[in-house]
Amino acid sequence: MQIILIRVLNMPIIILAVLMAALGFTLIFISWKSKGSSPDTTNVKSHARAYTFIGWVLLLTSVVLAIRQCGLEFGLMYASFWLALIPLLIAGLNVQRRRNVKVAVTNSQLTKLAPKHLLMNVIHFWIIVPALCLLSLLLSLGMTSLTNWQAVNKMTFIVLIFPLLWGLLAYWYLYSERRVVSTALIITATSVIGFSLFLSQ
Numbered sequence: 001m002q003i004i005l006i007r008v009l010n011m012p013i014i015i016l017a018v019l020m021a022a023l024g025f026t027l028i029f030i031s032w033k034s035k036g037s038s039p040d041t042t043n044v045k046s047h048a049r050a051y052t053f054i055g056w057v058l059l060l061t062s063v064v065l066a067i068r069q070c071g072l073e074f075g076l077m078y079a080s081f082w083l084a085l086i087p088l089l090i091a092g093l094n095v096q097r098r099r100n101v102k103v104a105v106t107n108s109q110l111t112k113l114a115p116k117h118l119l120m121n122v123i124h125f126w127i128i129v130p131a132l133c134l135l136s137l138l139l140s141l142g143m144t145s146l147t148n149w150q151a152v153n154k155m156t157f158i159v160l161i162f163p164l165l166w167g168l169l170a171y172w173y174l175y176s177e178r179r180v181v182s183t184a185l186i187i188t189a190t191s192v193i194g195f196s197l198f199l200s201q
Contacts, residue, residue, distance in 0.1 A: 014078070015073050017065040021082050024058030027051040059083070072153075076160045124179075131186055136166040138193040145200060 031051035063083075067075030140162045144154040169186075178184040 012067040015063040017069070017079070018082055020058045020065070021062040021079075022169040026057035026064065027058070031055070058189050072157065076157075080160060080164070112129045116157060127183060127186065131190065132169045132173065133166055135186055135193070136162055136169060138190060138197065139165050142193050142195055145197065 030053065031048040033050050034051075063075070063079040066079040069075065070078060137158075138159040143161065144157055147154070149157070173179065173186070175184050
């Protein structure tokens, strides 16, 4: 055990970060698979939650190690690369080949989209794409305005953090149970941050 620990400590930090990220994604994937394939028991749920928690801790730790080793800009860039690549590799290794089953589609299976649902989908699109895009950009600008970095470093940070914030906000909105409240928060936050940045200029 001591030999393994010494080898891990002597390992380059960037390689250790990649291995931690891979292990974290693997644990999250195992917890997801166990929820879908195992019976709904308290024991299975507790193990799945533990795997999920440990997996996310490993992922966040890998990002911190990358930033510590390569600096903020390149650390976030490398971390974003393997955080996007490793799940694709895991999904590719677990693809199950299925037979192409042709299903005859009849007129009874075709459903028309109600005007109300169509309007709601259009509203969701405008909130997720333009509104959250603007909010993410303003948040990125606000974060860099609090630092004393050079213009190049600020631009690099905005390019890296902007899509991450946009994705997180979109995920939060889509899974929000009270979308009316979420919409009000988005509009309020966008107005306040935008007005604050305007006054700070």
